[in-house]
Amino acid sequence: MITLTHFLVVSACIFCIGLYTVLSKKNAIMILVGIELMINASILNFVAFGKYDKVSYGGQIFALFAIVLAAAAVAVGLALVLNVYRHYKTINPDQINELKDK
Amino acid sequence: MNQLAHISPIYTALLTVAAPLVAFLYQALVGKRDQSGIISLLGIVCSFIFAALTWLTIWNHPVVSAQLTWFTIGASTFKVGILLNNLSVLMLLLVPTVALPVHIYSRAYMKGDPGVHRYWMYLSLFCFAMLGLVIMDSLLLMYIFWELVGFASYLLIGFWFTRETAVQANKKAFLVNRIGDLGFLIGLAIIFTQFKTLNLVDLFGEAGLIYQSAVTNGQWVSPVNSMDQIWLTIAGLAFFLAAMAKSAQFPLHVWLPDAMEGPTSVSSLIHAATMVAAGVFLLATVFPLFNESTLLFIATIGTITAASAAYFALGQYDIKRILAFSTISQLGFMMVGIGIGTWDAALFHLVTHAFFKCLLFLSAGAIIHEMTHFKVHSQLDFDPQDLRNMGGLRKYMPKTFMLMSIASLALAGFPLTSGYLSKDSIVISAYEWAQSKGDFYLLIPIILVIVSILTAFYIGRLIFKAFFGDFRIMDQVRDKLLDAPLHEASKTMLIPMFLLGLCCLFPVFSLNPFSYHDSWLMDGLLLDEYTFAPSHNAHVIIPLLLLIGSAVSWIIGWKWYVQQKYPLNANSLSLKAAFNQAYINELYQWIFVDGALKLARFCYWFDRYVVDSLVAFIQFIVLSLSRLSVWMDKHIVDGFVNAVASVTYWTGNQVRLVQNGKLQTALYSVFLFVLLGLIYLIFF
Numbered sequence: 001m002i003t004l005t006h007f008l009v010v011s012a013c014i015f016c017i018g019l020y021t022v023l024s025k026k027n028a029i030m031i032l033v034g035i036e037l038m039i040n041a042s043i044l045n046f047v048a049f050g051k052y053d054k055v056s057y058g059g060q061i062f063a064l065f066a067i068v069l070a071a072a073a074v075a076v077g078l079a080l081v082l083n084v085y086r087h088y089k090t091i092n093p094d095q096i097n098e099l100k101d102k
Numbered sequence: 103m104n105q106l107a108h109i110s111p112i113y114t115a116l117l118t119v120a121a122p123l124v125a126f127l128y129q130a131l132v133g134k135r136d137q138s139g140i141i142s143l144l145g146i147v148c149s150f151i152f153a154a155l156t157w158l159t160i161w162n163h164p165v166v167s168a169q170l171t172w173f174t175i176g177a178s179t180f181k182v183g184i185l186l187n188n189l190s191v192l193m194l195l196l197v198p199t200v201a202l203p204v205h206i207y208s209r210a211y212m213k214g215d216p217g218v219h220r221y222w223m224y225l226s227l228f229c230f231a232m233l234g235l236v237i238m239d240s241l242l243l244m245y246i247f248w249e250l251v252g253f254a255s256y257l258l259i260g261f262w263f264t265r266e267t268a269v270q271a272n273k274k275a276f277l278v279n280r281i282g283d284l285g286f287l288i289g290l291a292i293i294f295t296q297f298k299t300l301n302l303v304d305l306f307g308e309a310g311l312i313y314q315s316a317v318t319n320g321q322w323v324s325p326v327n328s329m330d331q332i333w334l335t336i337a338g339l340a341f342f343l344a345a346m347a348k349s350a351q352f353p354l355h356v357w358l359p360d361a362m363e364g365p366t367s368v369s370s371l372i373h374a375a376t377m378v379a380a381g382v383f384l385l386a387t388v389f390p391l392f393n394e395s396t397l398l399f400i401a402t403i404g405t406i407t408a409a410s411a412a413y414f415a416l417g418q419y420d421i422k423r424i425l426a427f428s429t430i431s432q433l434g435f436m437m438v439g440i441g442i443g444t445w446d447a448a449l450f451h452l453v454t455h456a457f458f459k460c461l462l463f464l465s466a467g468a469i470i471h472e473m474t475h476f477k478v479h480s481q482l483d484f485d486p487q488d489l490r491n492m493g494g495l496r497k498y499m500p501k502t503f504m505l506m507s508i509a510s511l512a513l514a515g516f517p518l519t520s521g522y523l524s525k526d527s528i529v530i531s532a533y534e535w536a537q538s539k540g541d542f543y544l545l546i547p548i549i550l551v552i553v554s555i556l557t558a559f560y561i562g563r564l565i566f567k568a569f570f571g572d573f574r575i576m577d578q579v580r581d582k583l584l585d586a587p588l589h590e591a592s593k594t595m596l597i598p599m600f601l602l603g604l605c606c607l608f609p610v611f612s613l614n615p616f617s618y619h620d621s622w623l624m625d626g627l628l629l630d631e632y633t634f635a636p637s638h639n640a641h642v643i644i645p646l647l648l649l650i651g652s653a654v655s656w657i658i659g660w661k662w663y664v665q666q667k668y669p670l671n672a673n674s675l676s677l678k679a680a681f682n683q684a685y686i687n688e689l690y691q692w693i694f695v696d697g698a699l700k701l702a703r704f705c706y707w708f709d710r711y712v713v714d715s716l717v718a719f720i721q722f723i724v725l726s727l728s729r730l731s732v733w734m735d736k737h738i739v740d741g742f743v744n745a746v747a748s749v750t751y752w753t754g755n756q757v758r759l760v761q762n763g764k765l766q767t768a769l770y771s772v773f774l775f776v777l778l779g780l781i782y783l784i785f786f
Contacts, residue, residue, distance in 0.1 A: 023770050031766075097763035 007048035015041035028081040028091035032074060039070040111159040111186055112168045114152045118194060119233045121148035126226035129219060139212075139222035143205045146229060150198035153233075157195040160186045167239055167303050178298055185239035185302050189449065192623070193236035193383055196453055199605075200375035200460050201229050203598030207464050208367040210594035211471060221261060221365065228254035232376040236383060241290055241300040244387075248286060248380060252279040252348070255377050259364040271360035278357040282347020282381075289340035289388075292333055296324050302387065312390045338396030341388050342403075349381025349433045352407040356687055358430055359414075362422040366470055369422060370463030373429040374456040382436045382452050386445040401441025401532075405546050408434030412556040416563070417681035419489045421466050424564050428513060429459055431557060438550060439528040442535040447527040450623050454520035454611060458512035461602040465506035468591035468599070469495060469568065475589075489567045496569040499590050503569045505603045510565050512606040514558035514652050517645070520611050523621055525554060526645050533640045551647060558652035559659055566663035 014037055021034030043063045050059020085091050125145030129136065160166060169183030186194075205225065212218050231250035238244045256279075260272030294300055297311045305311050315324035322334045345351070350358035358378070362369055372378060385392075385400070392400070408431045415427035432455050439448030473486035484491045496503045512521035529550045536543035590596070604610065612621035682688070760771040 019773065023766050023773070093765045096765065 011041045011044040026092050032077045111156045114156040118149045118152040121145040122226040122230040129223040134219050137218050142222040142226045146202050146205045150202050153195045153198045157191045160191040183239040184237045190236050197232050197375045200456050204371045206598040207595050210592045211367050224257045239302045258368040259361045268363035271363040275357035275361050279347050282344040285340040285343025289337050292337040296327050298326050338392040345381030345385045349378045350430050355430045359426040366467030370460045374460035385440045389445050397441050401438050404434045404437025405549050408553045412553045414683045415560040420487045435528050444531040451524035454524040457605040458509040461509040464599045465502050468502045492568040493571040494573040505599050508603050508606050510561040513561050530640050530644050554648050555651035559655035562656045562659040570664045
């Protein structure tokens with residue numbers, strides 16, 4: 001039988017893969033993908049915990065909102081990547097180091 | 103002249119003392135610019151005139167004294183003043199009378215010496231100190247002048263301070279005199295405790311405190327204090343110790359022969375009227391203080407001194423050393439005179455001795471002067487003071503020979519000389535004293551008679567060896583023969599010697615050449631009573647004995663030294679002992695000097711190893727402690743601070759890496775801190 005724990009483990013795995021991708025990939029698109037994976041891990045959690053709210057389906061509803069938000073965020077993210085590319089002629093985050101204080 | 107005589111004797115006495123002081127100050131201020139010594143000479147001439155005036159006024163007249171308050175300590179007031187009685191004016195006259203010829207003589211003798219200005223300065227100081235000593239009326243003041251005499255003699259003995267021997271000699275004289283000074287100081291302290299005054303008039307004047315005090319029930323009681331009677335003896339012995347050092351009595355006589363290192367004219371002054379006379383004068387002054395046992399001790403020491411010094415004189419070759427030992431021997435006679443209670447006889451001998459001994463030294467000085475000239479002239483190397491180099495000088499220096507013979511006859515106590523009177527006065531008194539005491543005491547006059555004959559022998563030896571026979575050193579210069587190798591001394595030297603020669607004859611002291619009782623000097627000092635009965639036989643037998651003994655000794659001396667029939671082995675033990683002064687100096691060297699050196703070495707060792715080790719040990723401990731604290735400071739205190747600093751630094755450095763402006767690093771750190779927060783929340 002598939003229990004809540006199985007969901008949570010899968011979710012944690014996806015989150016970790018996402019996190020790893022965010023921290024290590026040298027391409028901004030891949031970072032966005034990582035973010036997407038982390039969001040999806042959390043959405044999976046929402047859905048999994050949603051079994052405790054079978055009356056109003058709070059978990060499922062929230063997951064839908066989160067998916068919409070994630071899509072919006074990806075759109076923003078892609079826009080950012082596009083602009084970064086225009087500005088730096090690269091989307092390698094290692095070469096974009098102007099966040100630091102000068 | 104009449105008017106002069108009316109000047110108060112106080113002032114003339116003060117002027118007598120002041121004249122050499124002024125000369126001293128003048129010479130001290132002018133220094134090298136005045137080498138003539140004319141001021142010193144003038145000073146002593148003034149001194150002599152004023153002393154003569156004082157003497158004329160005071161001698162056989164009532165005692166005069168004057169005082170001023172000096173200072174007050176508690177209830178005791180110390181006064182400064184002068185006391186003029188027969189004793190002090192006699193000494194007051196004697197000092198310049200002897201010093202005057204010495205000054206005149208010195209003008210020739212010291213001529214050309216590069217340090218002669220110092221010589222005149224010291225000589226004036228010496229005369230001033232001695233004159234001051236004799237007229238002071240307080241033991242404290244006497245003590246001051248006593249020290250001054252010692253200091254001036256120190257300067258004069260070491261006059262040729264570039265000579266090592268002279269420096270040694272004056273050091274020795276000074277050190278030995280310090281021992282005596284200690285005695286004087288102890289005596290002063292006892293007297294002051296007992297009588298609460300140091301004034302001579304109060305103490306020894308008519309019905310003075312000394313006469314009011316007595317020994318009862320083992321206590322020495324004075325009008326103001328009382329103490330155990332032993333202190334009376336100790337006080338007497340303390341003063342005698344002072345006199346022993348100054349007047350060169352056995353065991354403290356060692357400085358006097360060495361004091362020959364000074365100029366001969368100084369020796370003559372030291373040996374005649376100043377310095378050595380001070381001890382006898384002191385004893386005569388404090389005479390009423392002495393009790394039976396002290397007096398016996400004084401007489402015994404005097405006898406030992408007279409005998410030992412006469413023995414040492416026999417073995418000496420240095421002309422001045424013979425005279426030095428004869429001085430010690432004669433001082434022994436004076437001490438016996440004091441010890442048997444006839445200090446007038448002692449003073450009489452002191453005065454006559456002053457003249458003939460001064461003359462002997464001046465004659466010896468003339469000889470040495472000429473010998474030194476000869477040495478320089480002939481370019482030979484020999485000791486100009488050694489008798490063995492002399493001989494036959496009679497032919498070259500007839501006047502010196504004549505004068506020295508007169509002085510020698512006086513020293514030997516030959517009739518018609520002053521020495522006959524004074525020496526007999528002591529020997530005869532000693533005999534009478536011994537008779538009244540008992541058989542055992544006869545040892546003292548017997549020894550004195552033997553010493554007198556020995557005296558005649560050694561002074562005869564000196565005369566024979568120096569003036570008779572052939573001039574021994576001539577053999578060596580036969581090839582470059584000089585017409586007259588030696589000359590008579592200059593007039594400047596001969597005149598004072600001639601004056602002193604006159605004073606060696608009997609008329610100066612007594613019109614009757616055979617009886618010292620007729621001497622004006624003895625009359626003036628005459629004690630109220632002798633403690634013993636006079637013996638008329640002694641007055642005939644003893645002088646006869648002395649005369650025959652002296653004559654025999656001279657005949658022997660003539661045979662031995664002039665006719666070259668010397669029977670004794672010069673290297674025999676007894677003669678060697680005499681030459682080396684019975685090894686007393688070596689003994690002192692061994693006991694005191696080496697002892698002191700050993701003690702010093704031990705102290706050095708103790709200091710070096712015990713004290714220094716202790717210090718080093720403490721130093722080691724402190725050093726270790728400080729090293730420990732340095733280590734603690736460096737490694738623990740600093741280490742803690744450094745550790746905090748380096749942790750902070752490291753953390754900062756690590757955290758700094760986050761701020762490299764890269765997106766992923768920032769994200770990484772965010773994640774890390776979230777993770778840390780989670781771990782904290784879960785586990786704590």
